[in-house]
Amino acid sequence: MKKLWGGRFQKTPEKWVDEFGASISFDKELVLEDIQGSLAHVSMLGQCGIIEPIEAQQIKEGLQTLKEKAENDDLVFSVDYEDIHLNLEKLLIDEIGPVGGKLHTARSRNDQVAADMHLYLRNHVNEISQLISAFQQTLINKAKDNVETILPGYTHLQRAQPISFAHHLLAYFWMLERDKQRFEESLKRVNISPLGCGALAGTTFPIDRHLTAELLEFDGIYENSLDGVSDRDFIVEFLSNSSLLMMHLSRFCEELILWCSQEFQFVELDDTYATGSSMMPQKKNPDMAELIRGKTGRVYGNLFSLLTTLKGLPLAYNKDMQEDKEGMFDTVRTVEGSLQIFIGMIETLKVKEDNMKKATTEDFSNATELADYLAKKGMPFREAHEVVGKLVFTCIQKDIYLKDLSLAEYQAASSLFTSDLFEAIDPYTAVAKRISDGGTGFTKVKEAIEKAEKTLIKNIQVLPS
């Protein structure tokens, strides 16, 4: 098989060499971006007088035909043409004849592939950003229904202080907000054009890089041709932003998995987001949450894989860089899929309010309230901590909770105790009173929901179309 670059060769590569070197099996995912880039390039070639207007027109029509075929999944690619770029060039020449060979004037696959990936990531960063917003809206909706649903808050996975469930959900809202900011901020670096950098050094043809950039709606061009073709920072950054997002999703998954265990029973996943066991008839497994937690690993892996691929590469393009794609595609699929599943999982989640509340009455998560109670009456907090610690110890020995001790027992521990202590240690009161900024008090949580909603609306309005 004669290669498109075959002029200086006497022999063709072995079949297995072709197969090993080819990327078409995966870079065909860039088919539409590649055609889009070529359409802009050929318009520029025509407008700059580098090819005849009629030739530019013929090539555009050919590319349009290929585009339609691609959309109908009607293109047949071959390993013989290595990658998406050479496959499309071959198909174009088949379609319109030798004039198709003029498309690659003043262009290299090196600036071409980089442009494709910039276009691809721009689309998907926007898509991910919108999915994050949809997920944030789901969290707000769930939070609205659960302002006064109380549950133990944990540190060290030990019950610490009671909190509002809405407050807990909103913690994820803000993590996701930072994730979204990172993705959107990265668009500045994603949305620039390497087209026209050529193989590495620019070109002798009188091209107009700003024109192709404009046609492709890029915000600017790479300033340096070597940098333009060898930069993959924007992909590393995408993988890094995705890793952070997946880490947040994974922590949430871990909580859901714990919460729907028999030991917690705080929530129940909808049947549509759970699976059974082939052997144990009673099982209802949180598979989706476990899978998202598990898939976090492959996203981290993709980040490390690309960083490692790049670390020893001399400028400019090296074939190693073909390894940048699969991890990127895989990450896009993983992140978009995880967000979509998560939205449904939370929307349909059943909150077992009574179990959550019961848990707050059968623990010592109100011990801080008692220490604060004494501190407010003038006892130094450190002493109050000691007094309450001893009372907790007494309770543990008697197998009771703080609410079960008598007033006389309290007064024996400190004369500052009066009967109002029982109201102070009620978990509901304990939550309600935490009205410091950013705290879990119900009035604060209601304000926080409003703030979250405003933040979301503002962001959706500024999203690029």
Ligand code: ARG
């Ligand atoms: N398939 C190649 C890649 O993805 C395209 C660029 C090839 N350039 C070259 N000079 N071999 O990296």
